[in-house]
Amino acid sequence: MNMTCEKAMSLLSAYIDRELGYDEFRQVELHVADCEACQAECNALKATKEFVGRLKAVELPRDFWPALRERLGASAQAHRQAYTRTRGSRGRGDILRPVSRLFLSPLARALAPALVAVVLVVLPLVWSAHRRPAETQMYSQVDTIEPYFRDYIISEYDRPLSDRTSVGFVVTAQAVTMYAADQLGLTTPVARTGSLRNSVPREAPPALDVEYTSGSHPR
Amino acid sequence: MSWSAPEGEFVAMNRRLLVIVTAGFAAMAIIAIVACQPVAHTQANTSARANAEFALALLKKVVEAGDQVSFKATQTVILWYPTGSNACITNVVHKAPNLTRTEYLPSATATSGYRIVISDGQSAWHYEPSLGVVFHMPGAGSRPDRQQKRGTPAATVDAAGGSTMRAVNAMSLIEANYEVSLVGTESLVGRKAHVIKLKPRHAGSPSRRIWVDTELPFILRTEKYGPNGLLSSLSFYNHIEFSPVISDDTFKIQVLPGVAIVTLPGVEDLVTLEELQKKAGFAITMPEFVPDGYVFEGGTLSPRGNLQVAHIRFTDGLNTISYFVAPLTGNEGPLRGDPTIADQFDMVSLGRRVALDGVKGQLANYQDAKLLRWRTSGYEFTLIGEVDESLLVEMAESVRAPEQRGPAKEPFPGQVVKFFYQFFWMGR
Numbered sequence: 001m002n003m004t005c006e007k008a009m010s011l012l013s014a015y016i017d018r019e020l021g022y023d024e025f026r027q028v029e030l031h032v033a034d035c036e037a038c039q040a041e042c043n044a045l046k047a048t049k050e051f052v053g054r055l056k057a058v059e060l061p062r063d064f065w066p067a068l069r070e071r072l073g074a075s076a077q078a079h080r081q082a083y084t085r086t087r088g089s090r091g092r093g094d095i096l097r098p099v100s101r102l103f104l105s106p107l108a109r110a111l112a113p114a115l116v117a118v119v120l121v122v123l124p125l126v127w128s129a130h131r132r133p134a135e136t137q138m139y140s141q142v143d144t145i146e147p148y149f150r151d152y153i154i155s156e157y158d159r160p161l162s163d164r165t166s167v168g169f170v171v172t173a174q175a176v177t178m179y180a181a182d183q184l185g186l187t188t189p190v191a192r193t194g195s196l197r198n199s200v201p202r203e204a205p206p207a208l209d210v211e212y213t214s215g216s217h218p219r
Numbered sequence: 220m221s222w223s224a225p226e227g228e229f230v231a232m233n234r235r236l237l238v239i240v241t242a243g244f245a246a247m248a249i250i251a252i253v254a255c256q257p258v259a260h261t262q263a264n265t266s267a268r269a270n271a272e273f274a275l276a277l278l279k280k281v282v283e284a285g286d287q288v289s290f291k292a293t294q295t296v297i298l299w300y301p302t303g304s305n306a307c308i309t310n311v312v313h314k315a316p317n318l319t320r321t322e323y324l325p326s327a328t329a330t331s332g333y334r335i336v337i338s339d340g341q342s343a344w345h346y347e348p349s350l351g352v353v354f355h356m357p358g359a360g361s362r363p364d365r366q367q368k369r370g371t372p373a374a375t376v377d378a379a380g381g382s383t384m385r386a387v388n389a390m391s392l393i394e395a396n397y398e399v400s401l402v403g404t405e406s407l408v409g410r411k412a413h414v415i416k417l418k419p420r421h422a423g424s425p426s427r428r429i430w431v432d433t434e435l436p437f438i439l440r441t442e443k444y445g446p447n448g449l450l451s452s453l454s455f456y457n458h459i460e461f462s463p464v465i466s467d468d469t470f471k472i473q474v475l476p477g478v479a480i481v482t483l484p485g486v487e488d489l490v491t492l493e494e495l496q497k498k499a500g501f502a503i504t505m506p507e508f509v510p511d512g513y514v515f516e517g518g519t520l521s522p523r524g525n526l527q528v529a530h531i532r533f534t535d536g537l538n539t540i541s542y543f544v545a546p547l548t549g550n551e552g553p554l555r556g557d558p559t560i561a562d563q564f565d566m567v568s569l570g571r572r573v574a575l576d577g578v579k580g581q582l583a584n585y586q587d588a589k590l591l592r593w594r595t596s597g598y599e600f601t602l603i604g605e606v607d608e609s610l611l612v613e614m615a616e617s618v619r620a621p622e623q624r625g626p627a628k629e630p631f632p633g634q635v636v637k638f639f640y641q642f643f644w645m646g647r
Contacts, residue, residue, distance in 0.1 A: 145585070145590065147523060148528075148541070148543055148590070148601050148603060149588070149590070150484075151519075151521050151530050151541060152539065152603040155539045155541065156539065159534075159538070159539070160282040160389045160390070161278065161281070161282070161393075161429065161441075161537060163296075163438070163441045163452075163454045165294050165296055165311060165321060165454060166441075166452055166454050168323075168336055168343075169298070169305075169309075170298070171356070172323065172334055172336060172345050173305075175347075175354045175483055176334075176347055176350065179347075179352060179354070179481065180350075
């Protein structure tokens with residue numbers, strides 16, 4: 001591992017407290033020995049730790065905790081009373097009463113199922129429309145260039161002095177690339193836009209030891 | 220009384236004679252040099268022409284022979300491109316005229332695993348054991364008659380795709396666009412080979428060096444150089460055996476159970492621009508500029524789902540420039556230099572924006588080729604070639620924007636969805 005200043009600084013406290021494993025301890029040690037900034041930081045941290053360590057623990061008075069609890073309780077009670085005063089005499093039921101009256105009217109009861117149905121139908125459509133641009137963008141990155149390059153590269157087969165093995169190397173790699181894209185879960189979009197545009201869906205697996213020759217291969 | 224010439228006069232005479240003789244010799248030498256100069260020049264010219272003719276004749280023999288030489292070999296292929304390199308070692312067995320078996324062996328530098336490709340000249344079957352897939356590629360073969368037909372287009376229209384037909388063939392294109400010369404003779408894989416250099420006559424095109432066997436019409440080594448002069452691909456044989464006994468069983472693939480068969484798009488025959496226009500059913504605007512030496516070779520329609528993309532090919536005999544025209548559907552992603560899945564294979568570099576004539580384009584590298592893509596008037600245009608990128612940009616700028624094509628009309632449910640989408644989401 002390459003020890004950086006940032007990494008060393010984050011480990012300094014554990015380094016001083018000897019809480020690091022051997023390898024990490026050695027790496028920090030070597031880094032601190034070489035790096036002036038980290039050395040200064042290490043010394044400062046050591047000094048702080050030593051200073052804190054030298055402080056005497058002060059013993060709390062016996063009634064400290066019961067008194068604190070009592071003061072906190074009194075403060076909470078005062079806040080509750082102030083909140084009730086600001087709300088006045090009007091309770092929650094008073095606020096919601098006209099609203100519930102509106103929702104419980106016969107017209108609202110009749111319209112509610114229709115509204116739910118509309119929401120259930122529209123929401124997926126809107127959701128799919130919302131998702132479409134992002135999906136299109138992703139698939140376009142995957143499949144827009146490859147079919148074009150494929151068409152271009154295959155034309156090299158027609159050049160009289162081209163090296164077929166080199167062309168085949170690129171063309172077959174191209175097929176694998178497109179197939180890999182297809183296998184990454186992009187089957188439908190890839191097929192839609194044409195990377196494997198004329199691909200035949202997986203046929204029934206051939207029987208064991210079936211030999212396909214160029215003449216007998218099923219088409 | 221005796222007469223004797225004064226001694227001083229005699230010396231002066233001798234000196235004069237010496238000067239005259241020297242001047243005479245010098246004049247004769249100059250006359251001889253001047254007289255011989257055109258002869259030497261002519262001889263050099265004749266020698267260069269003979270050299271070029273010999274080299275061309277060799278190449279013609281190779282092209283005419285096609286795949287008539289049977290062999291078993293181990294071949295190495297190395298490709299360099301801006302983002303890295305790729306290499307593989309292959310075992311190739313070819314039985315004339317059509318059967319070829321190529322085994323691509325896995326290696327530390329190859330991004331691919333072991334794969335076998337069997338070709339009968341009309342189709343190729345590519346078995347990828349690691350994926351458990353056999354790819355069937357109709358037309359992706361090296362059928363000699365097909366290559367002859369395509370490599371030697373019977374009728375080729377002019378660069379702008381006009382209707383003036385003129386007969387050209389691949390070799391005459393090569394002769395017209397490349398200075399072909401014999402560089403020397405070398406020994407490789409236990410054989411002697413003529414080294415032929417093909418230097419482009421027009422700036423911005425790739426060049427090539429080819430090693431042709433001295434006894435057989437067979438290429439033993441190929442080096443391709445980009446327009447910048449850097450080596451872009453190299454292929455050579457580590458071992459080769461000509462005319463061996465080859466069993467037909469060599470061209471059978473033994474596949475494991477459960478292997479899927481995927482048929483990839485076939486390679487269709489090229490048609491003229493008029494025919495392509497008719498088949499496509501949309502406007503195909505041709506570039507008014509094509510790099511010097513390139514001519515229209517033909518076009519095909521490539522299906523992309525329900526749509527068709529017109530693929531027009533230009534060639535200078537050795538290389539191709541592909542020009543694609545596709546009507547936009549409105550569902551395309553943004554045109555920008557985003558990485559693609561092929562980045563995982565270090566094949567495609569990140570694209571970058573280029574300013575065309577009032578339109579923004581995307582320029583990306585793919586191996587040693589460049590891709591330039593732009594959109595205008597409801598169409599997407601793509602250019603791919605190995606020529607210098609400035610030539611592709613010039614080509615792109617010469618494509619006149621076609622008449623604005625309206626977006627495809629959406630069906631009613633689509634419009635409803637669009638309304639809700641805009642209502643709920645666009646206001647955010």
